[in-house]
Every structure is written in structure tokens, then in C-alpha cells.
Amino acid sequence: MPDVETSRAPVxxxxxxGVDWDAIERDPAYHELLAMRRRYIVPAAIVCFAAYFGxxxxxxxxxxxxxxxxxxxxxxxxxxxxxxxxxxxxxxxxYTRVAxxxxxxxxxxxxxxxxxxxxxxxxxxxxxxxxxxxQVVPVGEISDAAPxxxxxxxxxxx
Amino acid sequence: xxxxxxxxxxxxxxxxxxxxxILVRASRRVKTADHFWAAGRSITGTQNGVAMTGDFLGAAxxxxxxxxxxxxxxxxxxxxVGWLVGFVAVLFFVGExxxxxxxxxxxxxxxxxxxQRPIRSVIAANTLLISVLLxxxxxLGAGILLKALVGVDYRLAVIITAxxxxxxxxxxxxxxxxxLQIVKATMLGGITLVVAVWVLAKSSFDPGQLxxxxxxxxxxxxxxxxxxxxLTNTVNTVSxxxxxxLGVAGLPNLLxxxxxxxxxxxxxxxVGWAVVFIxxxxxxxxxxxxxxxxxxxxxEVTGAGPAGNLAAPELVQHLGGGAGSWGGKLFLAVFAxxxxxxxxxxxxxxxxxxxxxxxxxxxxxxxxxxEVSERSEILVAxxxxxxxxxxxxxxxxxxxxxxxxFLAGFVYALSASTNFPVLMLALGWRRFSTTxxxxxxxxxxxxxxxxxxxxxxxxxGDTSPVGLTNPAIVSVPLAFIACWLGSVLWPNAGxxxxxxxxxxxxxxxxxxxRATS
Numbered sequence: 001m002p003d004v005e006t007s008r009a010p011v012x013x014x015x016x017x018g019v020d021w022d023a024i025e026r027d028p029a030y031h032e033l034l035a036m037r038r039r040y041i042v043p044a045a046i047v048c049f050a051a052y053f054g055x056x057x058x059x060x061x062x063x064x065x066x067x068x069x070x071x072x073x074x075x076x077x078x079x080x081x082x083x084x085x086x087x088x089x090x091x092x093x094x095y096t097r098v099a100x101x102x103x104x105x106x107x108x109x110x111x112x113x114x115x116x117x118x119x120x121x122x123x124x125x126x127x128x129x130x131x132x133x134x135q136v137v138p139v140g141e142i143s144d145a146a147p148x149x150x151x152x153x154x155x156x157x158x
Numbered sequence: 159x160x161x162x163x164x165x166x167x168x169x170x171x172x173x174x175x176x177x178x179x180i181l182v183r184a185s186r187r188v189k190t191a192d193h194f195w196a197a198g199r200s201i202t203g204t205q206n207g208v209a210m211t212g213d214f215l216g217a218a219x220x221x222x223x224x225x226x227x228x229x230x231x232x233x234x235x236x237x238x239v240g241w242l243v244g245f246v247a248v249l250f251f252v253g254e255x256x257x258x259x260x261x262x263x264x265x266x267x268x269x270x271x272x273x274q275r276p277i278r279s280v281i282a283a284n285t286l287l288i289s290v291l292l293x294x295x296x297x298l299g300a301g302i303l304l305k306a307l308v309g310v311d312y313r314l315a316v317i318i319t320a321x322x323x324x325x326x327x328x329x330x331x332x333x334x335x336x337x338l339q340i341v342k343a344t345m346l347g348g349i350t351l352v353v354a355v356w357v358l359a360k361s362s363f364d365p366g367q368l369x370x371x372x373x374x375x376x377x378x379x380x381x382x383x384x385x386x387x388x389l390t391n392t393v394n395t396v397s398x399x400x401x402x403x404l405g406v407a408g409l410p411n412l413l414x415x416x417x418x419x420x421x422x423x424x425x426x427x428x429v430g431w432a433v434v435f436i437x438x439x440x441x442x443x444x445x446x447x448x449x450x451x452x453x454x455x456x457x458e459v460t461g462a463g464p465a466g467n468l469a470a471p472e473l474v475q476h477l478g479g480g481a482g483s484w485g486g487k488l489f490l491a492v493f494a495x496x497x498x499x500x501x502x503x504x505x506x507x508x509x510x511x512x513x514x515x516x517x518x519x520x521x522x523x524x525x526x527x528x529e530v531s532e533r534s535e536i537l538v539a540x541x542x543x544x545x546x547x548x549x550x551x552x553x554x555x556x557x558x559x560x561x562x563x564f565l566a567g568f569v570y571a572l573s574a575s576t577n578f579p580v581l582m583l584a585l586g587w588r589r590f591s592t593t594x595x596x597x598x599x600x601x602x603x604x605x606x607x608x609x610x611x612x613x614x615x616x617x618x619g620d621t622s623p624v625g626l627t628n629p630a631i632v633s634v635p636l637a638f639i640a641c642w643l644g645s646v647l648w649p650n651a652g653x654x655x656x657x658x659x660x661x662x663x664x665x666x667x668x669x670x671x672r673a674t675s
Contacts, residue, residue, distance in 0.1 A: 014266045016669045021658040041250045052243045056399050059385035060392045067384025072366020073373050075383050092433045096426050107666040
């Protein structure tokens with residue numbers, strides 16, 4: 001059995017101290033990020049769920065209509081089911097696209113603004129204890145991984 | 159269906175050698191808790207999409223959906239469609255936000271704003287309940303499958319499966335579970351593709367012709383091609399749909415996958431790939447189910463069993479040349495090995511989730527209040543894995559020869575009525591309080607449980623007190639109402655104050671856990 005490193009780092013509270021979360025929450029850029037998310041998610045979720053549940057209700061209440069043949073044994077019902085697959089694939093593709101192109105840059109702007117405004121407290125004298133801050137820098141990058149021992153500076157356990 | 163043969167032995171030997179090699183490789187990389195629980199967050203989005211496909215598709219799910227299509231045609235496909243739509247709920251409402259805020263478990267994210275010990279205790283207990291139910295259904299499926307295809311005794315088959323998943327989880331943690339899921343999903347995809355293409359080739363690559371042939375061989379004739387053979391009640395169908403869609407978004411073994419990737423972009427790419435792979439696999443199972451209906455002889459259809467669970471192996475054997483033929487035996491042996499790997503990887507994923515709830519949440523954070531080393535957290539994880547395996551095996555023995563089909567619907571309803579409302583409200587409602595979450599989870603569990611016991615599938619009498627076959631349409635709204643009521647009656651200023659931290663971290667990824675290897 002492989003040995004696990006004798007790390008004495010306690011597994012504790014997951015909150016991060018040293019960041020003024022309320023200040024970030026008041027930032028209009030942050031509001032814009034949430035609004036951007038809502039502008040895609042709300043209509044896409046409505047379309048997708050309405051299509052699925054509408055299809056279910058139709059299937060139960062109009063089975064013979066869905067049984068109308070199109071080609072061979074391929075029916076209207078099969079066509080509609082295929083459309084649900086296409087709707088799912090389309091909204092998932094749309095989400096990953098809009099999230100990568102619009103939300104990620106906006107999130108980076110929010111973090112940069114917070115750093116500029118001093119909402120994120122860098123503590124140079126104890127760098128190993130403030131990775132919650134270090135982790136900010138390479139938004140969306142994983143190239144320079146932090147050592148495992150460096151945990152975020154935690155608030156005392158509640 | 160015939161029992162074991164020389165091919166079976168050879169194919170299983172190859173499988174054991176391959177997975178054993180993975181295990182040895184993986185074990186070298188497990189050094190810290192980040193490795194054990196989250197594979198060092200070093201799994202790429204594409205790899206995780208494949209692993210997520212493996213985590214989601216159990217042997218029972220796959221064999222079950224082929225069987226449902228054999229028996230019910232059109233309606234048999236509706237489960238699969240619901241699960242696929244569920245991934246939209248995962249991506250939109252949970253996915254990257256959970257990845258941004260969490261570390262190893264759902265509770266790690268929730269307790270950023272809600273009370274540490276009560277939330278961890280209740281969410282972990284609920285995760286254990288869901289995991290054990292999933293484990294039992296899959297062990298039962300693996301036992302029946304090995305008994306039918308390889309000829310080993312049911313109890314021996316269950317124990318073999320349990321020993322195998324124990325080895326994976328205990329030695330290699332999430333690293334080996336992830337690699338196992340990838341190998342399994344690839345093998346599963348491969349064999350499903352070959353069988354489906356074969357069936358299509360026999361139908362001149364014309365789905366219309368395949369469907370006509372299936373209908374011609376179905377006792378239901380034309381009605382095989384339209385809805386109505388299985389789901390006939392609007393309320394019950396919509397309720398099942400809610401359970402499938404929202405249940406996926408609260409499924410702990412699926413959500414734990416999000417912590418194995420390096421960042422939010424990889425988290426959403428995982429879902430993107432998973433939706434493609436799972437969707438294509440479902441379409442292929444539709445073809446296989448129709449092929450089973452169209453090409454199997456009536457004797458072979460009987461051999462598929464009353465629930466049609468052995469329809470896929472019957473078809474594989476038929477395509478290979480029929481029972482007793484050289485090709486039939488070889489194909490059946492390969493199929494049996496893939497199905498075993500499918501069940502094995504699925505239970506490994508479920509068990510590591512259960513172990514994370516027991517060890518990381520309950521032992522390390524509730525009992526020891528976080529004053530514990532990673533070494534002892536992982537030691538406890540390995541011990542609890544053993545405990546969970548023993549409980550799973552004993553329960554699987556107890557349910558042998560019992561029809562537990564209702565359990566699948568119940569597990570999804572449970573997940574939709576507990577984890578889903580709590581995650582949604584914790585991430586989206588400032589006044590949501592710890593007490594509100596506890597009241598909501600309790601209401602969700604009790605309502606889902608009581609309504610299931612009173613439902614037609616479980617109630618012993620002829621007329622059940624409740625006509626609803628799946629509780630979700632009642633239990634999910636009730637759970638949300640209970641969360642709201644509990645939060646209004648017992649508000650908590652601290653929970654509301656820390657909302658800013660959870661919502662900002664979830665939306666921006668500020669302070670998110672990073673890859674360690």
C-alpha cells in the first residue's frame with residue numbers, strides 16, 4: 001500500500017480569510033457577471049426543460065399522433081425524441097462557448113478590480129499561508145501548480 | 159444462456175491483468191488527500207468527460223435500458239432521455255460553481271456559509287444512504303450477470319465484485335477509480351458501437367427498416383413504435399421526469415467528479431464531453447434494444463428474462479452465431495467481461511464517494527473538528543471503505559431474488575429532493591439558513607421514503623394508498639418549501655453574512671482549489 005505523506009496540515013474549515021467578499025459582491029462588474037450568467041442560463045433552461053416535459057406530456061396524451069409514420073418504422077415520436085437530444089447538445093455547447101468567451105474574462109476582470117481596490121489581502125510575510133490569493137493570479141491556468149502544503153489562510157473553525 | 163467456457167476465463171484474465179496494471183500505476187501517484195479524493199485535480203476535461211460517462215452508466219443502467227426498449231419500444235427510451243436532460247441541470251445549476259467553491263465533497267462548498275457540523279453530518283448521512291442504495295442495486299446486477307454469463311454462484315459473484323472494488327478504492331483512491339472509469343467507458347463504448355453497427359448493417363443502415371422489423375416482431379405490433387406501452391399517466395410520467403432530471407444534478411458520485419479537474423473550464427468541458435458520449439451511447443443502446451426485438455428468436459427473448467435485462471447478451475450471442483457456437487461463446491465472454499468491468503467501475507466510484515462522506519465529512523470534520531492529519535483521514539477512508547463493502551455485500555445477499563427496480567427511481571427522487579434543493583438555495587439565496595437546510599433535507603428524505611412505501615410498486619396490498627409511482631413531483635417542491643420555511647423561522651445572521659463568500663467564489667473561481675500534480 002502506498003504511503004501517504006506525513007502532512008500535519010489540518011483538514012479544516014473551507015472558508016478563506018483576507019478577502020473582502022462583501023466589497024467584491026458590491027462591485028458592478030460582479031453584478032454584470034451574474035447577469036451574464038442569468039441571460040444565458042434562464043432562457044436555455046426554460047427551452048430545454050419545456051421541450052423535455054412538453055414531450056413527456058405529449059407522449060402520454062397523444063400517443064397515436066406520435067405514432068404517425070415518417071419513413072419505414074420511423075415515427076413523429078422518434079423525430080421529436082431526436083430533437084430533444086439535439087436541444088440538449090445545443091444548449092450544452094452554447095453554455096461552454098459563452099462561459100469561456102464571456103464569463104471567464106468578466107470573472108477575471110472582477111478579480112483584477114478587487115485586487116486593485118485592495119479587497120484581496122496579500123500577506124507577503126507568510127506566503128505559504130495565503131494561497132487563496134496566489135491562486136487568483138493565473139485565472140483559468142494550471143501551469144504553475146501550488147505546493148500541496150500551501151492551504152488558504154482559514155478563518156477559525158466555527 | 160450457457161455458463162462459463164474457456165473464452166470467458168481467457169477474457170477475464172486479460173481484464174484482470176489490464177486493470178491490475180492500472181492499479182499499480184495509480185497507487186504510485188497517491189501521495190496526499192488531494193490525490194486520494196480528487197486525483198490531484200489533474201484530470202483533463204476530456205478525460206473527466208469519459209470518466210463521468212463511466213460514473214453515470216452502470217451495468218444495470220445499460221442492460222436495463224436495452225431491456226426496456228426490447229419490452230416497451232418507444233417508452234423504454236424515455237428514461238435515457240430524462241437522464242441526458244439531467245446533465246443540462248448539472249451543468250447550468252451545479253457544475254463549475256461547485257468546482258470553484260468545493261474541495262472534496264459537496265459539504266466543503268456548503269459549509270463555506272452554513273454550519274460546519276450539522277450540515278456535514280446530515281449531507282454525509284444522505285450521501286451514505288444514496289451510495290449504499292446505488293451500491294446494492296449494482297452489486298445485485300453484477301451478481302445476476304456473472305451468474306448468468308459466467309456460471310458462478312450469485313453470492314460468490316457479489317463477493318468477487320466487492321473484493322475487486324475494495325482493491326481499487328483502498329489502494330489507488332480517486333486516481334485508480336478515474337482510470338478504471340476511463341477504461342470501462344472506452345470498452346463499453348467500443349462493444350456498444352460494434353453491436354449497434356452490426357444491427358444497423360443487418361437492417362441496410364436504415365433506422366426505418368430496423369424499427370419496422372422490431373415492430374413486426376413485437377407482440378404489440380404498431381403500438382411498439384408509439385408511446386403508451388409503459389408510461390400511461392401524465393402525473394406519474396412528469397414525476398419520473400423530475401426525479402431523473404433533478405436527481406442527476408444532486409447525485410453525489412457524479413458531483414465528486416468535478417473536484418478531479420484543474421479548473422472551472424475543465425469542469426464545464428467534462429460535462430460537454432459527457433453529454434456527447436452518454437447521448438451517443440444511449441442512441442446506440444436504442445439500436446441494440448431494437449435489434450434484440452427484431453432479430454432474436456422467441457426462445458432467446460424468453461432467455462432475456464422477464465425484465466429484459468439479459469437482452470443485450472442474448473443479442474451478442476445471437477450475432478456471434480448463436481448459443482453453443484464458437485463465435486457466440488467468444489462474443490458472450492467479451493460481453494461478460496465488459497459488463498463486469500462496467501459494474502466494477504461504477505461501484506468503485508460510488509464507494510469512494512461514500513468513503514469521502516464518512517471519512518472527510520464525518521470523521522475528520524465532525525468528530526475530530528478538523529484537527530486531523532491527512533494521513534489519518536485517508537486511513538479512516540480505507541477502513542470505512544471496508545465497512546461500506548461489508549454492508550453492501552450483506553444487503554446484496556438479502557435482496558437476492560427480490561425485484562428492486564423501484565430502487566433506481568427512488569434513489570433519483572431522493573437525490574432530487576435533498577442535495578438538489580440544498581445546493582440551489584445555498585448558492586442562490588442569501589437568507590438560506592443551516593436550520594432551513596436541515597429541515598429541507600429531513601422533509602425531502604421522509605416525503606420520498608413515505609410516498610415510495612405507499613406507492614403501487616412497493617405497497618404489499620392490491621390497491622396502494624398513493625397512486626404516485628415516483629414521489630418527486632411532491633417531494634421536490636415540499637423540500638424547497640421546507641428549506642424556505644426553516645430559513646424564515648430560524649434565520650441565521652452568520653449564514654447570510656457568509657453568503658457573499660460562497661456566491662463570489664462560486665461565480666468567479668477566486669480561491670478555487672488548484673491542481674497538485
